[in-house]
Amino acid sequence: MSNLPITRAQAIGILKSQNPEEFDLIHYLMSEAVMREVALKLGEDPDYYGMLGLLHDVDWTLTKNDVSSHLTKAPEILRGADFNEEFIENVLSHGYGFPELPELKNKVRNKKIEWVLASSETLTGLVYAYALMREKKITDMEVKGLKKKFRDKTFAAGCRREIIAEIEKAGLTLDELFLCSIEGIKKIKDEIGLA
Numbered sequence: 001m002s003n004l005p006i007t008r009a010q011a012i013g014i015l016k017s018q019n020p021e022e023f024d025l026i027h028y029l030m031s032e033a034v035m036r037e038v039a040l041k042l043g044e045d046p047d048y049y050g051m052l053g054l055l056h057d058v059d060w061t062l063t064k065n066d067v068s069s070h071l072t073k074a075p076e077i078l079r080g081a082d083f084n085e086e087f088i089e090n091v092l093s094h095g096y097g098f099p100e101l102p103e104l105k106n107k108v109r110n111k112k113i114e115w116v117l118a119s120s121e122t123l124t125g126l127v128y129a130y131a132l133m134r135e136k137k138i139t140d141m142e143v144k145g146l147k148k149k150f151r152d153k154t155f156a157a158g159c160r161r162e163i164i165a166e167i168e169k170a171g172l173t174l175d176e177l178f179l180c181s182i183e184g185i186k187k188i189k190d191e192i193g194l195a
């Protein structure tokens with residue numbers, strides 16, 4: 001039984017009420033899909049992990065013009081939706097170590113769910129860029145090809161590989177995470193314009 005105060009539809013309602021850019025909404029949905037898949041693999045709660053993926057950037061649309069304020073509005077929004085402090089801490093943890101975020105830059109992730117969130121949401125950027133390169137096709141995407149793109153640091157250069165590699169601290173290999181990401185995102189391909 002998930003300890004969640006709102007439904008998925010309500011969470012999407014919160015995100016859409018901010019008029020997010022299509023690309024950002026796609027990132028939230030992909031993050032949710034990967035988180036669900038990893039949770040199933042780890043024997044964790046897919047609804048909880050999925051909700052965390054869906055809402056991890058809940059204040060992004062409101063703060064993207066000043067990146068240093070990213071995640072400063074998230075606690076208020078999430079408390080307003082009755083999420084507990086643990087959920088909020090989990091959300092904030094994906095900003096740990098970012099030099100752009102003064103309050104979080106010296107914090108270090110130290111829980112399984114934190115490593116899974118940071119690695120999963122970061123990997124979505126790489127998968128999406130790779131899918132676009134393959135004429136938006138994800139159906140026949142293979143771990144092998146994705147791994148090549150992971151190793152090629154010039155491909156989607158802004159995608160931080162060292163954060164993706166944090167998945168190993170959560171007990172999954174990179175290959176297992178790559179497979180989860182492909183399988184998870186395949187399930188929502190129609191929703192996000194992939195084939």
Ligand SMILES: [Fe+2]
Pocket residue numbers: 027031056057121
């Ligand atoms: Fe994100």
